[in-house]
Amino acid sequence: MPFSRLPPLSALRAFSAFAETGSVTRAGAILNVSHAAVSQQLRNLETHLGVKLLDRSGNRLALTPEGSQLADTLIAAFGRIAQTVDALTGADADRPLHVSTSPSFASNWLMPRLAGFRTAHPEIDIMIDPTPRLNDPEPGGIDVAIRYGEAGWPGLESEPLMSSPIWIVAAPELIGDLKPERPEDLLGFPWLQELGTTEASNWFAQHGITKRLAKGIIHVPGNLMLDGARNGQGIVVTSQVAVERDVDAGRLRLLFEERAGGGYHIVTAPGAVRPQLRAFVTWLRREAARDRR
Known part of the structure; x- marks a missing residue:
């Protein structure tokens, strides 16, 4: 580690505190120093690096692209240091x-x-x-x-x-005796999809199918999605571990399996x-x- 090339730790701490708070005054309060001391450390850091880290053209200081890059690294590094110190000293023992x-x-x-x-x-x-x-x-x-x-x-x-693996499953009362051979065979059925995901749409797209599903997709939270599937409200794309017991008990039928290595x-x-x-x-x-x- 070339420590001699690194800026003073006090300057790095001041810059990281400013980047987190967006304010010289709040950074000073965090570090228990005056805002003038923080401003001086910021100037010292720019001088040491020979890089403009702050844009002073507006009413408020703002990070330059180079400043943002350094800030991301420092915040992550200081956070990692704090995590290690807390783990070693038990300071975060009460945190859930x-x-x-x-x-x-x-x-x-x-x-x-x-x-x-x-x-x-x-x-x-x-x-x-x-x-x-x-x-x-x-x-x-x-x-x-x-x-x-x-x-x-x-x-x-x-x-x-x-x-x-990824399983495509449906309740017997929805799918009947159909034994689909291709994803296209399922286009005419309603589908359920976990809120915030695109698993059903992605599955069809992976098989080259982009047309709209005849009966649409209902987006619901994950637990409600599986409840709906068990009640025959739609076909779902999910993981084996989520529905294996349902398939074994006959509440759901396995129609396709994907991503065997997932x-x-x-x-x-x-x-x-x-x-x-x-x-x-x-x-x-x-x-x-x-x-x-």
């Missing part, structure tokens, strides 16, 4: 474990098993955030995300949790791991292994 995952995975796999984790770890508070958005784990925020895909999320660490992954931010997160990840691995037996 924040878990982000899709509504369908939360309602059909995670929640039915969560009582076991609560029994083993009653001291750990948990916040489940069911959302179709891919929210990244970050210091002081989301601790872990359980994502569907094939791994490879830049800047994050991931490990496979379980394999789960599956769920445990996704975390790099750096030190909180004890609460370590316990939760260990439990996830055990539950997934139990399902494979």
Whole structure:
């Protein structure tokens, strides 16, 4: 590490605080120094780097493109440092474990098993955030995300949790005895799609079908989507793990299978791991292994 080439830490802290708050005064309050001291540190940083980081042409200071680039790096780096310090000192021990995952995975796999984790770890508070958005784990925020895909999320660490192909399923009372051979055979049926996703539309597009579905698509939250499918209200595209028991029990019929290599992954931010997160990840691995037996 060429430390001699790096700007003074005080200047980097002042710039990061300004970038986060958008105000020299608020940055000074965070750092417990005067706004004049912050302004001087900002000028010192620009002089050291020989790069214009701030646009002073308007009524308020604004980041230049170069300033935005440096700010993103510093905020992430200082956040990672804070996360490691908190993990080492236990400063964030009282913060609930924040878990982000899709509504369908939360309602059909995670929640039915969560009582076991609560029994083993009653001291750990948990916040489940069911959302179709891919929210990244970050210091002081989301601790872990359980994502569907094939791994490879830049800047994050991931490990496979379980394999789960994509299944296209429908209730027998909706589909009858039809044995579809091509996706086109399903164009005349109603479809259900998880709110915030385009899984059904994407599935048809992957097979070269772009025409509008005859009976349209209803967009609903993930748990309601599967309830609707069981009640015969539409065909759905979902993961095997979400509906395998329904298919085994005859409540749903498997029509097509896609992405045989797809599956769920445990996704975390790099750096030190909180004890609460370590316990939760260990439990996830055990539950997934139990399902494979």
